[in-house]
């Protein structure tokens with residue numbers, strides 16, 4: 001999420017467009033919706049079709065037609081998940097599904113590797129500082145119905161990973177995880193409070 005946010009921010013700045021921060025974070029983890037399938041249906045499709053660059057391009061064609069460069073930060077967020085984050089950490093991605101089921105990426109660095117922990121924590125801190133400096137963090141505290149989409153990462157990624165990777169994961173990775181979980185939950189509660197008023 002941190003990596004996607006920083007890259008989307010850079011692309012938005014280059015193209016002089018704005019973006020919705022909660023939506024960027026949702027798109028950045030949406031490929032991992034396959035974890036939910038694996039968890040509920042006992043399938044083994046993690047890092048398969050939802051991590052394919054071809055899937056991402058096909059899904060985004062209508063948005064590029066409709067919104068042109070305004071769609072770029074969102075597309076950047078989506079593909080950074082597979083092409084950069086998962087590619088470097090763990091690999092084994094079906095990047096060209098359905099054309100090929102070959103797996104790509106570096107399988108050598110796993111989630112417990114100090115290189116991953118250092119990378120993830122550093123990116124988390126940098127993203128947090130940029131979000132505070134640019135006031136992007138306050139997007140989460142607006143009473144906007146769009147923040148309800150944050151329920152998607154809560155229930156598909158943030159909560160299921162607790163069962164996939166119980167707290168055996170180093171604390172430096174647990175803290176960002178809990179931070180996003182709390183931020184998204186507070187954001188949804190603010191919106192729900194507005195709706196119920």
Ligand SMILES: [Zn+2]
Pocket residue numbers: 031032047051081086
């Ligand atoms: Zn993934």
